[in-house]
Amino acid sequence: MGKIGLGLGIAKKGYGILGKVFSKSKSKASSTINSVKPVANKDSAHKIEMAKIPGRVKRAHSGMMDSSDKTLSAWRQVTQKLDKRPFTKSGISKGKDLKKK
Secondary structure: OHHHHHHHHHHHHHHHHHHHOOOOOOOOOOOOOOOOOOOOHHHHHHHHHHHHHHHHHHHHHHHHHHHHHHHHHHHHHHHHOOOOOOOOOOOOOOOHOOOOO
């Protein structure tokens, strides 16, 4: 009975070791930290404000730029007609349409 008990003890220990080796390991990393917020100082707030300025200017002047684009394309179309070049919607002739001198 001593040998059988000893054999079962060794088998249990071996099974326990194999179970630890092949079991799913738990992550040792902690969960995501949500309590820390970024610190905004004067310099970073100034940089953020400066980055917003180009967009504000573009939006403020977009209507004026659209109307000037239409005016410029109309002027280019007039010059195309006067030069007897092929008429295009944008007023810009393609290189293949230009006459060689």
